[in-house]
Amino acid sequence: MAKKIIVAGSVGLDQGMVNQDALHVISKLQQNGYSAYIVGGAVRDLLLGRQPKDFDIATSAHPEKIRRIFGRNSMIIGRRFKIVHVYFEHLDEARSLKYGRPHYERHIIEVSTFRSDKVHEHALSDEGRILVDNNYGTIDEDAFRRDFTVNALYYDHFAEVIIDYHGGINDISNRLIRVIGNPYERYLEDPVRILRAIRLSEKLGLTVDENTYINFRNVKNLLLNESKGRLFEEMLKIMVSGNAVNIVRELNELGLPRRVFALFDKLFFNGHNDEFALKILERSDLRIATGEDLSITFILGGLIWPAIYKSWQERLKESNHPRQALIDAIGQNRNLVFNSGITRNLYAAMREIWMLQVDFDLPNVAKLEHVVNNSRFRQGWHLYRLRHDFLQVDPQIFNWWNQFMESGDEEKTDLLVELVDIAPHEPKKRKKRRKSRRKKSVVNHQFSEQ
Ligand code: ATP
Ligand code: MG
Numbered sequence: 298m299a300k301k302i303i304v305a306g307s308v309g310l311d312q313g314m315v316n317q318d319a320l321h322v323i324s325k326l327q328q329n330g331y332s333a334y335i336v337g338g339a340v341r342d343l344l345l346g347r348q349p350k351d352f353d354i355a356t357s358a359h360p361e362k363i364r365r366i367f368g369r370n371s372m373i374i375g376r377r378f379k380i381v382h383v384y385f386e387h388l389d390e391a392r393s394l395k396y397g398r399p400h401y402e403r404h405i406i407e408v409s410t411f412r413s414d415k416v417h418e419h420a421l422s423d424e425g426r427i428l429v430d431n432n433y434g435t436i437d438e439d440a441f442r443r444d445f446t447v448n449a450l451y452y453d454h455f456a457e458v459i460i461d462y463h464g465g466i467n468d469i470s471n472r473l474i475r476v477i478g479n480p481y482e483r484y485l486e487d488p489v490r491i492l493r494a495i496r497l498s499e500k501l502g503l504t505v506d507e508n509t510y511i512n513f514r515n516v517k518n519l520l521l522n523e524s525k526g527r528l529f530e531e532m533l534k535i536m537v538s539g540n541a542v543n544i545v546r547e548l549n550e551l552g553l554p555r556r557v558f559a560l561f562d563k564l565f566f567n568g569h570n571d572e573f574a575l576k577i578l579e580r581s582d583l584r585i586a587t588g589e590d591l592s593i594t595f596i597l598g599g600l601i602w603p604a605i606y607k608s609w610q611e612r613l614k615e616s617n618h619p620r621q622a623l624i625d626a627i628g629q630n631r632n633l634v635f636n637s638g639i640t641r642n643l644y645a646a647m648r649e650i651w652m653l654q655v656d657f658d659l660p661n662v663a664k665l666e667h668v669v670n671n672s673r674f675r676q677g678w679h680l681y682r683l684r685h686d687f688l689q690v691d692p693q694i695f696n697w698w699n700q701f702m703e704s705g706d707e708e709k710t711d712l713l714v715e716l717v718d719i720a721p722h723e724p725k726k727r728k729k730r731r732k733s734r735r736k737k738s739v740v741n742h743q744f745s746e747q
Contacts, residue, residue: 300437301461305452308466310343312454318385319352320454322367322406327455329366331358332436333408334451340459341447344469345501354408355439355451363408380409411439437462444483444490445497445509446475468506474498475506484512488519492531495547500538513551520557529638532558536596539585541578559636560600573603573687580683595676597639598647602680604630605651606689617724620655627651646673653677657698658690659723662713678702693719 305312319335326333333356339349356363360373363381371383385404392400413434434442436451440462443449447468451460459466463477474494476483484490491513498505520528535544548558549566556562564571577599581591608626609619616622627648634644649671656668657677668674678698685695697719701712 301466303459303461303466305454305457305459308344308459309346310340310452310459311346312457314343314348315454316349316352316406318383318404318406319354321385322354322383322408323454325366326354326356326358326363326408329358329362331356331362332453333358334436334453334460336451337443337448340450340452341465341469341501343452344450344466347501352406354406355411355436356408357411357436358408359410359433363410378409378412380407382406383408411436412442414438414441436460441477443477444487444493446477447473447503449477472503473506474503474509476509480509480512481515484516485519488516489523489527489531491517491520491551492535492548495551496531496535496538496544499540499544499547517551518554521554523557525636525638528557532560532637533593536578536581536593537585537591539582541582542575545578556636559633560597563604563633564600571603573683574600576683576686592676594643594646594673595650595679597637597643598650598676599680599683601630601633601647602651602684604633606684619659619723620652623652623655649673650676650680654681654684655723657681658694660694660697660716660720661723662716662720665713691721 315335319339323333323335333354335352336355337353339352342349358366360379360381363383364371364373367381367383370385371381374380374382383406385406386401387404389400389402392402410433413432415432415434415438440449440451440460445468446463446465448465449461449463450465452458453460464475468475474497476490476494494505494509494513497503535541538544545561545565548561553561553566555567558566563569564574577596581596584591605623605626608629609623612622612626613619616625634647639647650673653668653671653673654677656664660668671677681690681695681698684690685692697712697716701709704712
């Protein structure tokens with residue numbers, strides 16, 4: 298495909314949507330004699346009229362040079378491929394006003410050096426997958442290394458041009474996701490591109506090109522070789538895409554091998570259709586549509602809740618200690634959590650949301666202040682409300698909480714009095730009686746004497 302240079306204004310790119318920090322980075326790099334462009338998802342989103350979530354920059358400067366230009370405000374991040382983070386700080390006026398002191402928001406611009414398309418043979422696995430990747434190259438080599446034509450557009454704001462190596466502009470106007478090069482080979486190099494194609498097509502309302510799609514089936518099993526961490530990152534991106542319900546549906550239709558997404562296997566794939574978990578995804582999609590923020594902890598906690606609730610109910614048949622039964626139920630589902638790649642920190646936060654459910658189910662005047670001050674209280678409340686929709690909670694207690702959440706301080710006092718009458722009591726755990734060794738031996742001795 299021939300390289301094309303297109304005037305940015307002629308394809309409807311709204312220059313007002315371009316981030317100022319990104320422009321600062323580009324102009325500094327260009328002043329130092331390097332070429333630098335906004336690249337990837339940002340150009341694609343701008344051309345689709347969407348506000349990009351982040352602005353990545355590709356440049357001819359090597360990481361050490363970039364670092365020299367931006368000094369202490371930058372850092373080299375090593376991964377498979379070295380990139381540089383350039384840091385900016387902005388005064389957040391709304392938060393500053395709220396907290397009565399200046400509050401700064403950090404913004405990161407990711408800068409990467411053009412990659413070479415020459416991957417050394419020793420850097421490939423037997424299946425042709427890229428293992429080591431630190432060769433710098435030219436812009437046209439870099440363009441070939443990218444996954445889809447719509448992700449291989451380079452935008453120079455100051456020259457007001459877009460460079461299009463693989464027909465990405467055309468594909469954007471035809472609303473197509475198309476792999477650059479031979480699809481089969483490109484998936485062998487990196488099978489995660491399958492997941493990316495499905496996610497981006499649903500998120501952006503694009504169609505996956507037929508040739509791009511057909512090859513998914515031949516290579517999807519290779520996803521099993523991916524690290525848990527990378528698959529977990531992909532799963533998070535699906536959850537916050539704003540179109541999670543449809544992406545999950547598409548993945549189910551494609552039929553992923555088991556264990557790629559252990560959590561989705563249990564909830565949505567292989568004939569499963571968990572209504573509660575589906576609701577969690579629907580609500581997240583809705584929140585994105587209305588511009589509200591999302592908590593990964595809440596989403597994951599909500600998705601796993603049905604499994605925990607089921608174990609909890611089973612345990613409650615034999616135990617009259619709801620709190621202990623919930624702790625055990627959570628423990629019982631540890632494998633599901635860790636097989637999904639969830640980190641320990643996230644798990645600890647999710648546990649808080651789950652454990653709060655006992656405090657909602659069995660509100661206790663003495664503990665109330667402690668419960669309300671829990672940093673996960675609001676998220677616990679969201680989960681509790683959803684449980685109410687699924688008939689998992691006592692309606693009378695739910696009404697009480699609803700009033701409590703909406704009332705002022707004075708009414709709250711009345712509600713606390715009322716609570717004493719309506720709340721079921723959480724059975725106290727029997728304290729283990731401590732017997733001193735000496736006494737015990739006396740008892741034994743007495744018995745043995747009898
Ligand atoms: P999102 O809107 O989710 O951020 P994105 O396309 O920007 O989508 P990123 O993960 O931010 O996705 O990647 C930035 C760019 O890097 C992509 O647009 C693409 O050009 C390139 N890229 C990312 N992942 C791959 C991959 N697996 N193979 C080839 N190129 C990739
Ligand atoms: Mg991006």
